[in-house]
Amino acid sequence: MTTSGSTGETMARAAERLRSAGMRVTVPRMAVLMAVSDSEGHLDADSLRGLAQRITGRLSLQATYNVLRALTDAGLVRTTQIAGHPARYETERHDNHHHFVCRACGSIRDVECAVGAAPCMEPRLPADYDTQEAAVTFWGLCPGCRAAAPLPGLSPQHEHLRRHGSMPGSSR
Amino acid sequence: MTTSGSTGETMARAAERLRSAGMRVTVPRMAVLMAVSDSEGHLDADSLRGLAQRITGRLSLQATYNVLRALTDAGLVRTTQIAGHPARYETERHDNHHHFVCRACGSIRDVECAVGAAPCMEPRLPADYDTQEAAVTFWGLCPGCRAAAPLPGLSPQHEHLRRHGSMPGSSR
DNA sequence: CCACAGACTTGACCGATTCAAGAAAATGCG
DNA sequence: CGCATTTTCTTGAATCGGTCAAGTCTGTGG
Numbered sequence A, B: 001m002t003t004s005g006s007t008g009e010t011m012a013r014a015a016e017r018l019r020s021a022g023m024r025v026t027v028p029r030m031a032v033l034m035a036v037s038d039s040e041g042h043l044d045a046d047s048l049r050g051l052a053q054r055i056t057g058r059l060s061l062q063a064t065y066n067v068l069r070a071l072t073d074a075g076l077v078r079t080t081q082i083a084g085h086p087a088r089y090e091t092e093r094h095d096n097h098h099h100f101v102c103r104a105c106g107s108i109r110d111v112e113c114a115v116g117a118a119p120c121m122e123p124r125l126p127a128d129y130d131t132q133e134a135a136v137t138f139w140g141l142c143p144g145c146r147a148a149a150p151l152p153g154l155s156p157q158h159e160h161l162r163r164h165g166s167m168p169g170s171s172r
Numbered sequence C: 001c002c003a004c005a006g007a008c009t010t011g012a013c014c015g016a017t018t019c020a021a022g023a024a025a026a027t028g029c030g
Numbered sequence D: 001c002g003c004a005t006t007t008t009c010t011t012g013a014a015t016c017g018g019t020c021a022a023g024t025c026t027g028t029g030g
Helices: A008-020 A027-038 A045-056 A061-073 A143-148 A158-163 B008-020 B027-038 B045-056 B061-073 B143-148 B158-163
Strands: A077-080 A088-091 A098-102 A108-111 A130-141 B077-080 B088-091 B098-102 B108-111 B130-141
Touching (some): A061 A077, A061 A088, B045 B061, B061 B077
Parallel strands (some): A098 A130
Antiparallel strands (some): B077 B088
């Protein structure tokens, strides 16, 4: 009901969200916003385009990028860039959570802040630095890949991933 | 003495470092290794190529990338990728320090771990996740840009930078 | 229902990085 | 020392994620 079929309900809600963010309401925007909301997050522009097309029928990749930027600027969507991966988009929840990235399969998982609203937000820096935000990325192996790994910490797909630039620490 | 002229001393040391890392000793490798060591770090491949060329005279960009990867794999160089910036390279010091990135000018500054060797290294994750590393990036304004900013937190160059993809938080 | 700003489509373009093929150079060995 | 083997470097093309630009289409306000 929320994915492809009668999306009436969600359409209306998406329209409302756009409107109250002061944005024009268009089919592509509703579709992308719904795609981001429906997905578990962490999808890239092209995947979201695919989902959105199930609603709009046709949607250019460029439009997808435009919409995603507009939604990000409006504070409805959060953009996350992870080294070696295309940008991912998720619903902005204003909780400044972080991400765990599996070095083997590339999957991403949300990680809540360990302490309060901003862990690690106290860098050892001179007072005249204006620190606005801290982004934390955890690297490791997800349960599935960990089980499949011959040696703990070194999976078969690891080498492949490394070559795709998953920073940091290539550890070969 | 360490930059362009008689680089004998450093050349020899670079050769030694390569050798003890089990790598073949070549002029391009020594040159790039010296370039990384001499710089304050945080230079991208093309800049390092420029520095290295002052020693080798000629060095392809492709070779620079090859060398940097080899050095990274060998644990002599640390690669850092920051959203919206090309990859930066610095001498591997095995201290897992983090980075502060200025949203206005894009400059990068090292930040020591606030607590022990691995702050934020305790993600709220199920026990079957194998967390190997935590990368923390602080975003904000460096002293210079902060002073130049008309409104605190929003510099004149900010918009420009945002459009170049400096994640996270576009805050327009 | 019209006009106009803002949004979509298409297609060229770009920066960072990698792939591929051949030439050059480094180490091992006789 | 001189060659063979293997790795590395050079050159040039290609890929990938993403942006720019020009023209057409469509919300929205009047």
